[in-house]
Amino acid sequence: MNNKLQIYNTKSRKKEEFVPINKDYVGMYVCGPTVYGDPHLGHARPAITFDIVYRYLNIKYKVRYVRNITDAGHLENDGDEGEDKISKKARLEQLEPMEVVQHYTISYHKAMDDLNCLAPSIEPRATGHIIEQIEMIKKIISNGFAYEVNGSVYLDVNKYDKSYKYGSLSGRKLEDALEGTRDLDGQSEKRSPVDFAIWKNAHKEHIMKWPSPWGLGFPGWHLECSAMSEKYLGKTFDIHGGGNDLTFPHHEAEITQSNAANNCEPVKYWMHNNMITIDGKKMGKSLGNFITLGDFFLGSHEKLAQAYNPMTIRFFILQAHYRGTLDFSNTALIAANKGLNKLMNSYETLDKISASKKNSYNIKELEGKCYSAMNDDFNTPILISHLFEGVKIINSVNDELTDIDNENLILLRKVFKFFIFDILGLKSNKQSELNTTDEVMKLILKLRNKAKNTKDFETADLIRNELKKSGIQIKDGREGSSWELIS
């Protein structure tokens, strides 16, 4: 049995044994959403991935889990030249930027809650940490790794590269990066195309801006994570997570900023979840092929054959390892849904079966395999396959084909409860009451309509009157019948 946790570190590109910096404590920072749109399936992947990490580490350590909300500084496009995403959305919808932020933060939280992701210990926002970001910029400037031009501050990557190695996370070399950048026609204020903004001067029409030593402006996107992770987790912390599309430039920039400001590496273990794909292509906002989580829960998207319960989404994601791509399809989701139901049904059966003197199983061994799977870089698909081994045991005992003794039965109950609910964070997939009620009511209204059409008003009235007694009002209108709860 593998009883030591191994984590794949993007930086070393191999699995390493997890040893926290401070015994018994773990600091984990995960890049959260930029709140300018509805949460989509892509947001669910890192949230669930690191929810699992958080839940598993919590067994052994006291974990501080920090996940930011980006509500400023994230530019729309073109590196350092585009418009702030939140500002743009606010401008288009004629809202206060914080109204945009509030709206999408709430919908993000709701979706995460539906997916049964535990809330982070701290959920800091970029706009709440302008001062910390300014202080960090000052340090970077005084260390000589940044320069100011027209009220903007840029990190001098060429100079940084002389003292530290730039590109250590993504494997990029500075020369290659320089080659890959396109000619900016001398329009840029930057000394080199690889430099990036840590503070941007705000134009007059820009609606989100703060005073700084360099004038009115706003922080560069990469900076918030460096400043906030340092504030809540220290200059060096254990785990930094996020989607693998953030490896470069975002996380590379974080390393650069931390070294430039504090002369130390910020992160011990870098973890990156892979993307969800749709028809083999990355699902993403910029590609316009994303499906929102709301769409999944309601089935309201042309790609969706039906509505999917949040737990089906969660199980679907957990059936693939977090570092692999996961291709979306209806058949895969339906398969996940059925598999989940099977697992949950057997959990219910587990309560009903009884122990005997004879015993056919070694549950201790099964438990060990479950832990080994999790210790191997959080291999949830393997864990799930072991749980299905348990399903076979439960059904077999239930069918009186084999026996289990009391000791093993108690352990099996413990193992199932622990891994299914505490670690994988699954919940019973029974449809919400209201959903079911709605389906049932649709049928009743259909039957009543049939009665009305055959002038069987006795039946129709019986239905209406009996339902009213149960607190449901039927409303006949020109468009047909509907129902509502009587308040």
Place this chain on the structure above:
RNA sequence: GGUAUCGUGGCCGAGCGGUUAGGCAGUGGUCUGCAACACCAUCUACAGCGGUUCGAAUCCGCUCGAUACCUCCA
């Protein structure tokens, strides 16, 4: 072009040198008034070509193909 990741049976998806992954679908059963659900059993693999090895899906090389990052994206 540069940097990575990957190509597994009808579908999804594990595997990290030798033993059944698992789920879904299919097939055959059990259950049922008939079904559905549920349960049991079971078939189909390792992109191609070389090499290392007693032994390779697993290591190495080449070929073909796919994807991601190099502008913003989880």
